[in-house]
Amino acid sequence: MEAKTVNVTDSTQLRQLGNSDLKLSPLGLGCWQFSNGKGMVGKFWPVLRREDIRQIVQTSLEGGINWFDTAEAYGGGQSEQLLAGTLNEIGGPLAEEANIATKWWPAFRTAGSITATIDERIHHLAQRTIHLYQVHSPYSFSSVGATMNAMAKLVEQGKIKYVGVSNFSAQQIREADRVLREHGLRLVSNQVKYSLLDRRIEQNGILDTAKELGVAIIAYSPLMQGILSGKFHKNPALVKSIKGPRKWTAAFRNSGLQRSKPLIETLEQLAQQYNVTPTQIALNWLINAHGENVFAIPGASKVHHAEENVKAMQFTLTTSEIEMVSHVSNQVLRSK
Numbered sequence: 444m445e446a447k448t449v450n451v452t453d454s455t456q457l458r459q460l461g462n463s464d465l466k467l468s469p470l471g472l473g474c475w476q477f478s479n480g481k482g483m484v485g486k487f488w489p490v491l492r493r494e495d496i497r498q499i500v501q502t503s504l505e506g507g508i509n510w511f512d513t514a515e516a517y518g519g520g521q522s523e524q525l526l527a528g529t530l531n532e533i534g535g536p537l538a539e540e541a542n543i544a545t546k547w548w549p550a551f552r553t554a555g556s557i558t559a560t561i562d563e564r565i566h567h568l569a570q571r572t573i574h575l576y577q578v579h580s581p582y583s584f585s586s587v588g589a590t591m592n593a594m595a596k597l598v599e600q601g602k603i604k605y606v607g608v609s610n611f612s613a614q615q616i617r618e619a620d621r622v623l624r625e626h627g628l629r630l631v632s633n634q635v636k637y638s639l640l641d642r643r644i645e646q647n648g649i650l651d652t653a654k655e656l657g658v659a660i661i662a663y664s665p666l667m668q669g670i671l672s673g674k675f676h677k678n679p680a681l682v683k684s685i686k687g688p689r690k691w692t693a694a695f696r697n698s699g700l701q702r703s704k705p706l707i708e709t710l711e712q713l714a715q716q717y718n719v720t721p722t723q724i725a726l727n728w729l730i731n732a733h734g735e736n737v738f739a740i741p742g743a744s745k746v747h748h749a750e751e752n753v754k755a756m757q758f759t760l761t762t763s764e765i766e767m768v769s770h771v772s773n774q775v776l777r778s779k
């Protein structure tokens with residue numbers, strides 16, 4: 444089949460992150476994969492070699508990515524340290540100007556720990572600016588209001604630039620934004636699970652409320668942790684070789700793979716027309732289906748993932764292609 448004439452988008456085309464002055468690439472790099480096998484959450488991914496991390500970060504920067512998403516929970520600061528160390532090692536303007544998004548871990552803590560632990564975050568990040576500081580989830584011992592008051596204090600002290608949240612409901616982002624406004628600030632983003640195989644935010648009010656308030660959506664697990672690449676459909680034996688708990692989730696079971704197969708076939712057909720990969724179609728759909736409201740942060744555990752994923756910013760699906768993919772994804776999600 445002849446490759447489609449591709450509407451090539453300037454890969455350096457940046458968009459404003461919600462209610463902020465940050466100009467970010469539609470894709471950021473998810474850095475959970477840099478947890479170095481440490482801590483509960485860090486055991487989810489295999490330990491990556493330092494050289495692979497360097498190449499993943501460098502490929503991302505050279506491919507037009509200008510921001511990185513990490514967290515305290517990713518190896519208890521390991522991901523932050525490896526990211527900052529790698530950026531320093533790479534050096535040059537792209538690495539120096541990279542924007543950093545990190546997160547405070549709320550479980551079994553009160554809002555007091557936000558101000559108590561910020562210097563540790565800055566230390567792990569080798570004194571880099573924290574452009575976006577996110578509350579990892581709403582599940583702490585403190586109210587949303589108290590949490591936002593503590594985050595506002597960090598902005599006022601110049602320790603962070605902007606406030607974001609993650610895994611917050613529609614009602615919680617409304618409350619977070621209301622409290623931040625009392626400080627003359629705004630909520631900038633809500634980082635949530637969003638992909639062609641998980642579209643709950645379109646139904647539960649999160650996406651609509653975010654659009655209404657000018658809050659950006661940062662889509663995590665945008666490839667459904669690798670499923671949308673189609674590699675597990677092609678070779679189901681690959682699932683067995685996965686280290687960590689991913690293989691036990693519904694999407695990775697045989698029944699899950701059967702269910703998502705029609706979507707993978709659609710992605711493959713479209714990918715062939717564009718001379719790209721299903722992964723790139725899945726990411727392109729996310730960053731173009733809602734104007735400039737949605738950003739996505741695919742993680743990479745191999746250098747070739749980063750090489751492939753950055754190229755998802757180099758074309759734009761047409762409106763009818765976005766609708767077609769959306770339709771097939773909805774059919775799959777409604778099927779049992």
Ligand SMILES: NC(=O)c1ccc[n+]([C@@H]2O[C@H](COP(=O)([O-])OP(=O)(O)OC[C@H]3O[C@@H](n4cnc5c(N)ncnc54)[C@H](OP(=O)(O)O)[C@@H]3O)[C@@H](O)[C@H]2O)c1
Nearest residue numbers: 473474475609663664665666667668669672741742744748
């Ligand atoms: N806020 C939160 O609560 C939260 C939760 C989860 C994630 N996150 C953030 O979101 C980021 C991304 O989410 P995620 O890591 O859960 O899922 P993801 O980005 O959907 O999947 C990443 C995994 O998919 C596989 N993959 C990536 N690119 C590929 C490609 N081109 N071809 C084939 N396989 C590919 C790799 O795993 P294999 O090679 O091992 O298959 C990779 O580690 C994380 O790094 C983290 O920063 C945030």
